Amino acid sequence: MSCKELFTGRAGELESRLREIREAKGWSQGELARKLGVSRQTINAVETDKYDPSLPLALRMSKLFGMPVSDIFIDHWQPQEDAE
Amino acid sequence: MTGEMMAEPGKAKKFMLQMIGGGIAGGTGMIALNHVLALNTLGTDRLILAAIGFIYVMTGLIVLAGSLVPKMGAKMLNVSDEEDLREQRRLLLSSSLTLLTFGAAQIILVVAGEGNMIPAWMGAGAMLLSLVFAAAIWIRDHHLYDEMMMKLSLDASYICFCGLWLVLVPWGCLAMTGLAPAPTPTAIIALFSGGYLLSSVVAAGRVGLLAPK
Numbered sequence: 001m002s003c004k005e006l007f008t009g010r011a012g013e014l015e016s017r018l019r020e021i022r023e024a025k026g027w028s029q030g031e032l033a034r035k036l037g038v039s040r041q042t043i044n045a046v047e048t049d050k051y052d053p054s055l056p057l058a059l060r061m062s063k064l065f066g067m068p069v070s071d072i073f074i075d076h077w078q079p080q081e082d083a084e
Numbered sequence: 085m086t087g088e089m090m091a092e093p094g095k096a097k098k099f100m101l102q103m104i105g106g107g108i109a110g111g112t113g114m115i116a117l118n119h120v121l122a123l124n125t126l127g128t129d130r131l132i133l134a135a136i137g138f139i140y141v142m143t144g145l146i147v148l149a150g151s152l153v154p155k156m157g158a159k160m161l162n163v164s165d166e167e168d169l170r171e172q173r174r175l176l177l178s179s180s181l182t183l184l185t186f187g188a189a190q191i192i193l194v195v196a197g198e199g200n201m202i203p204a205w206m207g208a209g210a211m212l213l214s215l216v217f218a219a220a221i222w223i224r225d226h227h228l229y230d231e232m233m234m235k236l237s238l239d240a241s242y243i244c245f246c247g248l249w250l251v252l253v254p255w256g257c258l259a260m261t262g263l264a265p266a267p268t269p270t271a272i273i274a275l276f277s278g279g280y281l282l283s284s285v286v287a288a289g290r291v292g293l294l295a296p297k
Contacts, residue, residue: 030167040168041293042232050292054231 015074019047021065036060099296102162106142114138121195129270134194136278140187148180164297175233178225182218189214190277194270211273236287244283248275 022032022043029047033040036057045051052073053061062069114135118124123134150157154169163169169176189210196207229237252275258264267275288294 030171038230039233040164040171041291042230044164045232045291045293048292050290051232051235057231 013076014049014052015076016046016049017072017074018043018061021067021072022047025065035064095296098159099162102160105160106146110139110142113142117191121191121201123194126194126200127270129268129274130194133270133274133277134191136274136281137187137190137194139281140183140190140277142187144180144183144185144187147176147183151176151180162294162297175225175228178221182221185214185217186277190273193273232291236284236291236293239287239290240280240284243286244276244279247279247283251275251279 022029027035029040029043033043036043037060038057042051042053046053058069058073061072065072117134117138118131121134123131126134146160150161150163150169151173154166154173157163157169158166161169192202192210193207195201196210197204226234252267252272255264255267259266285294
């Protein structure tokens with residue numbers, strides 16, 4: 001865990017596309033929050049990259065929007081190649 | 085945050101007014117409390133514990149007023165609009181009551197004991213009852229927390245634990261070896277109570293809840 005992760009509480013560098021996808025559906029943060037059973041603050045925190053949702057919540061978003069989780073959250077992590 | 089604030093002067097103005105209003109209300113209230121209870125005659129530890137208790141009471145009162153009258157609350161609290169307060173009314177009401185009782189119990193504890201305003205048993209009893217009340221409220225309402233609120237609560241506890249470990253263990257070591265005075269019971273309660281308050285602010289800040297709205 002890096003120092004940045006320790007201070008932000010976020011593991012890795014996930015980039016959320018939630019706002020863009022929600023707005024394309026024409027939903028407000030409150031509407032999406034109700035559909036997902038979370039608070040509006042949680043939706044706002046996910047959209048502003050302050051909070052990474054749990055796997056169950058990410059899967060719920062995936063079902064709701066009909067797209068894979070990897071299209072909602074862009075993960076910039078790359079596997080390190082093993083040194084032979 | 086500065087960039088966002090500059091981009092949205094309305095939010096910055098609301099944030100500044102909240103800060104100034106809170107500062108004035110807190111300062112005036114603490115002076116009044118000191119005048120009524122003669123806190124400055126009870127020693128520094130007790131004065132600090134009373135100040136922390138007062139912050140809990142003030143926060144509880146502001147959240148209570150905000151959840152009862154959302155239109156006014158939207159102006160006083162750092163929320164997007166009234167809807168935020170209506171949506172979480174039950175949680176906010178129970179949190180505000182917990183904050184109020186815990187803060188008031190600390191102030192009662194400060195003025196309790198031999199030679200003080202109220203009997204010792206009343207001070208200790210008030211504090212223990214407020215802890216039981218907080219636990220009961222948590223058991224009743226914790227299912228209303230969504231995952232971020234639950235994580236925030238756990239984060240605050242973790243930050244508080246680490247902070248207290250870093251303060252109390254070295255202090256205890258120095259006290260054991262006679263290099264520093266031992267922490268008083270009042271100091272220990274103040275550290276836990278103030279530490280959790282501070283940790284909650286840090287945890288809320290990490291998920292962007294302190295950004296001006």
